[in-house]
Amino acid sequence: MDFNVKQRYTQFIKEKAKELGFSFCGIAKAEFLSEEAPRLDEWLKRNYQGKMQYLENHFDKRLDPTLLVPGAKSVVSLIYNYYPEKDLSQQTELKVAKYAYGEDYHFVIKDKLKTFLSLIQQEIGEVGGRAFVDSAPVMERAWAKRSGLGWIGKNSLLLNKEHGSFFFLAELIIDLELEYDGPVKDYCGTCTACIDACPTDAIVDAHVVDGSKCISYFTIELKEELPTDVKGKFENWIFGCDICQDVCPWNRFSKPHNEDKFNPNPLLETMSKNEWIELTEEVFQNIFRHSAVKRTKFEGLKRNIRFVIDQGACAT
Template identity: 80%
Template sequence: MQPAKYTHLIKQVAAELGFSFCGISKAEFLKEEAPQLEAWLKRGYQGKMSYLENHFDKRLDPTLLVQGAKSVVSLIYNYFPEKDLAVEGNLKVAKYAYGEDYHFVVKDKLKIFLERLQAEAGEINGRAFVDSAPVMERAWAKRSGLGWIGKNSLLLNKQMGSFFFLAELIIDLKLEYDDPVKDYCGTCTACMDACPTDAIAQPYVVDGSRCISYFTIELKEEIPADVKGKFENWVFGCDICQDVCPWNSFSKPHRESRFEAHTDLEKMSTQDWKEITDEVFQKLFRHSAVKRTKLEGLKRNIRFITGE
């Protein structure tokens, strides 16, 4: 009865901590994903994100991350905002970066999660992950029935679309495992048709080196001239393939106060963006994921789009 008892406990704690969904899968080598990852890297779709080439084995085998790992607990945390600040004609920031950096917000919750588990189940060996280690989070979320991988390579959930963060607990506790769900993309190609840089190379395969999010966040050098005029005013990240996805019509606003945007962010005009100072940058994005680009990176993106 222990696996059933602890599975129930985990799902209960997940709900109490504000996670929208929780699924569990067996911690084992990702046999199906191994050749896919290898082919993706060989095509150079990682661009300058060389860190994706590291720890190949660890990405595919959770037991190399947590000794004796038996279960991967996958979690969904909603970030869909009450108001979409992306206004036509103005410069835009991806919804996930409106408020406080999700790494901190979700990691805080996972820390409490592990503490609760250890209090109930005794000494558990485990680690928490929020997009910060070699964990193939979408593969695990798919295995645990949280959704299916869409043609834009994001996890899609029938009840809430894709505007959410994924997180994992890899633990050495045997649990009851969930079953995967089927793919509900059907013949829809909305995300592929909408991508202005043709980053979705083929259904379910994204060329990361062509993605607007890659150019505006990951790429540290000058943005290539061949994509000029194709960013549709996105200066940090991009939501195009998610905004057009029919499943995101089911998105509902989050209830996380730490994800609320600074009140001045909505008021930023294109001119304000062009003239952004370090003081304004720090005020708007003090705890935001936008700090990843630093002010100079953001200014580079603004110049690339406005031509000034």
């Protein structure tokens, strides 16, 4: 493809990403992730996935985007900010991760990606591709790093100099050749704030997280009874956990999002400890009808609440 045409298509895609509310857009060549292959293999061999068996599936597809989109040429990586105006964990006794305050991001961002792909096809013509929002075997952080959206922090999350890490990642994998961005420098330096702060010691090495020890894993992914050896270590988190992000110096640069759909249900802002304990399924459905919290279901959230209350960590 002619260089000027590639440049024009690339510019169009980045401009449309901004218009759709994405904070950053980076593009990488769609090719096999050779560096990530041995790391992923080792991570799985160490059983860091815990009971998340789905992470063991589609090993090849996770590493090769052309197996997800035949003829794929480019991976367009996107950042969508979710940092809230108010940090509810500072004003409520039991805590829910910031990403789950409002409507489920899968649906909010997927709708934007469908619009995005449609706009690309209207402008350029027949472009084949698929949209992904944490819902398919795509190594989104690896692609975001390759396309210059940031670097992988010691907590294994993508960090961006201007936005920290309170954002969602999304991708368009398309069969269109574009201009490609390159990776940026790692700016973590000697900082170990995230490693030091993790109450369950889930960050076993810089950039390596034992998923089976993470509070988010326990409160969302694990469907059975919570293990007694982590009692007293949840620091009042009942859905997800933001500890390693809250202590990260780069999150001083986080800015409140502009997405109305991510604003919390007013009831969530005022929930007292007793209201959480007495939570009914009706109230659960009212507050979390369109929220990612529905992943853990009513009984799962009640289990988490009991576990945190029983550990005696809550203030009275």
